[in-house]
Amino acid sequence: MTGHGVLILVLVYLPPKKKLLRSDLEILIVLKDAVILFGDLNSKSTNWKCNYSNRNGRKMVGLAEDLYFNIVTPLTPIHYPNDVNRSPDILYIALAKGIPSDMILTDDIDNATGVLTNHIRTVVDDSSRVFLANSGCKELSRDVSELIRQKNFALRRARKYPTCENRSHARAYQCRVKARMPEVRNNK
Incomplete structure (x- = not known):
C-alpha cells in the first residue's frame, strides 16, 4: 500500500455454540495498524439486516461502540x-478499525487478498496427499465388508455406551474379523 501503514487481514470463524469474548476482539483491534477481521462470527443482528439478533450479535454492537470499530456487512x-421455509441471511461480516478514508481499497485489498489466497493454496498443496482411485488392492467381498462395518459400529457403540454387553459384543466382532482376515489374505 503506497503511502499507508500495514493492513492486517484476519480470517475469523467463531463456532455457533461459542460465546463472543471481548478479550479476543481487543487483542486484534488494539493493534496500531489498520485491521480487518472478516468471516463467520456467528453474530446475527437486525442492525445489519439479518433475520434475527442473537447474543453474539447484540454483544458485537456494544463492542463496536466501546472499541471504536466499524461493522461492515453485505448489502x-x-x-x-x-x-x-428458511429465509436468505447474512453469514459473513467484517470488522474494520484504523482504515484510512483516502485508501484506494480495491487495489490494496485485491493485492492483499491475492497474497493470502496464494499462501492458502500453497499450504493446502503442501499438506495434501493424492490417492489413486485403484491402488492395486482387491476389493473385499461383500460379507467381509459387512462384517467390518458391524465391528466398527459395535466398537463405536461400546465407546459411547460402555456396558458389559456392548463391550462383549464388540470383542466378539473383533474376533470374527480377526479369524476371517487370514482367509481373505490367502485368497488374493
Missing part, C-alpha cells in the same frame, strides 16, 4: 438455504 443476503 444483500449471501446465504440462500435449500429449505424453502
